[in-house]
Amino acid sequence: MDEITSVFVTESREQLAVLEAALLELENRPGDDDTLNAIFRSAHTIKGGAGVIECGYIVAFTHVVENLLDKLRNAEITLDSNLIALLLGCADHIGNLLGVLEAGAAGPDADLGADGEALLARLQRDWLADKTERAHGGQPAAMPPPIESSGGGAVETDCWHISLRFGADVLRKGMDPLSFLRYLGSIGRIERLETLTDAMPAAEAMDPESCYLGFEISFSSNADKTAIERVFDFVRDDCSLRILPPHSRLSDYVGLINTLPEDPMRLGEILVRVGALTQVELDEGLATQNLAVPGTEQSGDAARASAGAASAEETRPPIGEILVDQKVVQPELVEAAAAKQKQVTEKKAAEARLIRIQADKLDCLIDLVGELVIAGASVSLLASKSGLGELVEATSLTGRLVESIRDAALQLRMVQIGETFNRFNRVVRDTSREMGKDIELVISGGETELDKSMVEKLGDPLMHLVRNAMDHGLEPPAVREASGKPARGRLELNAFHDSGSIVIEVVDDGAGLNRERILAKAIERGLVQPGQALADAEVYNLIFEPGFSTAEKVTNISGRGVGMDVVRRNIQGLRGSVDVSSTLGEGSRFAIRLPLTLAIIDGFLVGVGDAAYVIPLDSVVECIELSAGASERDYVNLRGEVLPLVRLRQMFAIEGEAPQRQNVVVVQYAGTKSGIVVDQLMGEFQTVIKPLGNIFRHIKGIGGSTILGSGEVALILDVQALVQRCARSEEQRATSAPPPRALPAASRT
Amino acid sequence: MATHKKKSAPALAITEDLTIYNAAPLKQRLLDALHASERLEIDLSAVGEIDTAGFQLLVLLKREARRLDKEAHIVAHSETVREVLDFYNMAAAFGDPLLIPAGKA
Numbered sequence: 001m002d003e004i005t006s007v008f009v010t011e012s013r014e015q016l017a018v019l020e021a022a023l024l025e026l027e028n029r030p031g032d033d034d035t036l037n038a039i040f041r042s043a044h045t046i047k048g049g050a051g052v053i054e055c056g057y058i059v060a061f062t063h064v065v066e067n068l069l070d071k072l073r074n075a076e077i078t079l080d081s082n083l084i085a086l087l088l089g090c091a092d093h094i095g096n097l098l099g100v101l102e103a104g105a106a107g108p109d110a111d112l113g114a115d116g117e118a119l120l121a122r123l124q125r126d127w128l129a130d131k132t133e134r135a136h137g138g139q140p141a142a143m144p145p146p147i148e149s150s151g152g153g154a155v156e157t158d159c160w161h162i163s164l165r166f167g168a169d170v171l172r173k174g175m176d177p178l179s180f181l182r183y184l185g186s187i188g189r190i191e192r193l194e195t196l197t198d199a200m201p202a203a204e205a206m207d208p209e210s211c212y213l214g215f216e217i218s219f220s221s222n223a224d225k226t227a228i229e230r231v232f233d234f235v236r237d238d239c240s241l242r243i244l245p246p247h248s249r250l251s252d253y254v255g256l257i258n259t260l261p262e263d264p265m266r267l268g269e270i271l272v273r274v275g276a277l278t279q280v281e282l283d284e285g286l287a288t289q290n291l292a293v294p295g296t297e298q299s300g301d302a303a304r305a306s307a308g309a310a311s312a313e314e315t316r317p318p319i320g321e322i323l324v325d326q327k328v329v330q331p332e333l334v335e336a337a338a339a340k341q342k343q344v345t346e347k348k349a350a351e352a353r354l355i356r357i358q359a360d361k362l363d364c365l366i367d368l369v370g371e372l373v374i375a376g377a378s379v380s381l382l383a384s385k386s387g388l389g390e391l392v393e394a395t396s397l398t399g400r401l402v403e404s405i406r407d408a409a410l411q412l413r414m415v416q417i418g419e420t421f422n423r424f425n426r427v428v429r430d431t432s433r434e435m436g437k438d439i440e441l442v443i444s445g446g447e448t449e450l451d452k453s454m455v456e457k458l459g460d461p462l463m464h465l466v467r468n469a470m471d472h473g474l475e476p477p478a479v480r481e482a483s484g485k486p487a488r489g490r491l492e493l494n495a496f497h498d499s500g501s502i503v504i505e506v507v508d509d510g511a512g513l514n515r516e517r518i519l520a521k522a523i524e525r526g527l528v529q530p531g532q533a534l535a536d537a538e539v540y541n542l543i544f545e546p547g548f549s550t551a552e553k554v555t556n557i558s559g560r561g562v563g564m565d566v567v568r569r570n571i572q573g574l575r576g577s578v579d580v581s582s583t584l585g586e587g588s589r590f591a592i593r594l595p596l597t598l599a600i601i602d603g604f605l606v607g608v609g610d611a612a613y614v615i616p617l618d619s620v621v622e623c624i625e626l627s628a629g630a631s632e633r634d635y636v637n638l639r640g641e642v643l644p645l646v647r648l649r650q651m652f653a654i655e656g657e658a659p660q661r662q663n664v665v666v667v668q669y670a671g672t673k674s675g676i677v678v679d680q681l682m683g684e685f686q687t688v689i690k691p692l693g694n695i696f697r698h699i700k701g702i703g704g705s706t707i708l709g710s711g712e713v714a715l716i717l718d719v720q721a722l723v724q725r726c727a728r729s730e731e732q733r734a735t736s737a738p739p740p741r742a743l744p745a746a747s748r749t
Numbered sequence: 750m751a752t753h754k755k756k757s758a759p760a761l762a763i764t765e766d767l768t769i770y771n772a773a774p775l776k777q778r779l780l781d782a783l784h785a786s787e788r789l790e791i792d793l794s795a796v797g798e799i800d801t802a803g804f805q806l807l808v809l810l811k812r813e814a815r816r817l818d819k820e821a822h823i824v825a826h827s828e829t830v831r832e833v834l835d836f837y838n839m840a841a842a843f844g845d846p847l848l849i850p851a852g853k854a
Contacts (some may be wrong), residue, residue: 171769176800178833195837200805203780203813208772208806 004174008049009102015042020091024425040069048233051183057107058097064120065090090119114135159248162217163256167212167238175235177213183540184231188221188283194270216270304478362412368686369409370600376402403686406600418446420455421493426468428491431470438477438488439470445495450502454574454594461567465506465590473510473588504592513582515539544568577720603687606665607680609654612714614706619667619719623637623681626662644726647677669723751766760793767803779810787819794825799833
């Protein structure tokens, strides 16, 4: 029971997201029927699900919303921004109700209830008031003039007749026919219900977790056929459902009897018992039937024992033929059925492309792949030591496969960032209205993929940046026009891959950061000494300082500030960084840079002394030999560019003499290059990142550890920290003791 | 409201929920009990929850009893069991007296 509820809540939240997105889209492109249908479907699915889990308050609320949507769909009312705002409000309310359900409360509390009432009242007063009763979409021709008289006239009953046979797996999938039937009762009245247990095999063969039941139901309701069908949407693929409208022709019933697996005589009796047919009608129907298909009755008797009745079926012509022959099928029903079928297959196809998996199963797989990579490294090491050519070849093949498996496994965790971006449509819409600004959100690179756990943690920092840009960056329309910009502000969310990282940008064309004000503020707060020379980037980065942001707002000028330190901390927690660039009067750009994955990377193995280190391969640009003459200085000339060097031997205080020839690994991070001086280059290595213990958390320059094939531990270098450290120390040296020769400043490009 | 008391036949009291979670062991228990005696009385008055899987077991038991020419009676229904049997319109087919348990049977 709890499981069903939680599935319902998860799925409904997804539906709500779809609904919201569609509403916003509809605001931009009014009159798009497909979008409107999508909205209707979402609302309906939520209602249907709520009905199944018997959550009355969600059904009640959603029902009214659905009525309204139905009117929209029938073009009885037109959509304007007020209505969209109201519908968005309703979507929020449904979200709140889901929250109530999730919390396990019996119903919404007084406040929430009042909110719901208010929304419903507005819906009722403004949009639904003109008609007291909802127009029921085309009740399929209750009494059409017979297309061609055949097999007797219409039967007497004015009830729908529903034949249901549930599939064996229904119960196992957590769905109980009982719930569906009870829900059916909520859209009409079940006049009679007959339970058929014929399909149940003998005791030994009977699987207590399979469902063997069928039902013949006489049902009186004003709902139309689709509405009845929708009741069973959730089991659509697992049940066979046949619905006869009220006053169907007798031959339709005969057709029904033929298609059902049970024996015709017995079914006939049941139909009589349910009240769908009278005895006279049944006799008449079966008489025509027997005339048309001799032999049915005899085989029918035999079939009584076994529910399958396969032998009997062979002798009958397919029901479709009979129906076509007798021209009794109403064209609209055929059309509806065909459309329904199409919809079902489409839905099936969509489902086939997606499976839900529990996240911990995935984590477990990734862990195993990690172990496989480590074990594989050890095998290939042993193979190369053994010197057996064939073994080496075989292990290298396995190694390649392991690599593919690793990539595929990591890919499983990747999700597109577009979903996260799309959430901001609503935020931007609401906030810009609130603040009286006109802001357009432009999203690009939504298909860029990154690790799921990262996406989740990215939401808050992004929200901060977007809010900040709207609040402090983008000016009100009047100000914008005065400074010669279009009145409509532009906010961009971009995502793209860049050398082993993913970059997410929040760009606005607002006022930009005011360097002087920030500097003044920083000096006032004691973050910077007066007279200290700072690059633009450094000044802008001051806004991420904790003291800078929280207390006093710099907002009314142009500097930003609320919680920027939190943004930076969150991003750094993901081993990422955030940079800001800005032009006064033209806008600012916040770029978040994150590593692609948190678990396994391609590494480049290097050696210093006896120890091995791993440099993430994505950041390696090239390797050069360190010429003996340059070995004293901490920079080299790389094709006319100054390349600062980091000497691992000195940095990590490794004992022993440096060998004759040292190598430089040129690495790049965020556009800055530097060289790491090592003793040996040992080649590519698949690296499973193992986090370091808490004690080592504050060590700069080390990103984690990994296990080599030999079982030894190698440290993973944190290229970002190394490059920054290198750039910083160069700058310090440059400012404190200007050397006579050319400034060895880090090249900034 | 009379309580149904007839101690001539062995009574099987089901106390757990008649749901899919218990369906497999319950099936075995019910059938074993049926095979062990000519006339089985089942007390469902303590059943808190019943779903379609549970309902099917009762159907199976009834049918099996008929096949073996034995008798299986449900002598006491809990409110939920009664409600489900009513809903599925099987009370008559089962042919057991539906008694609202007045306190403990």
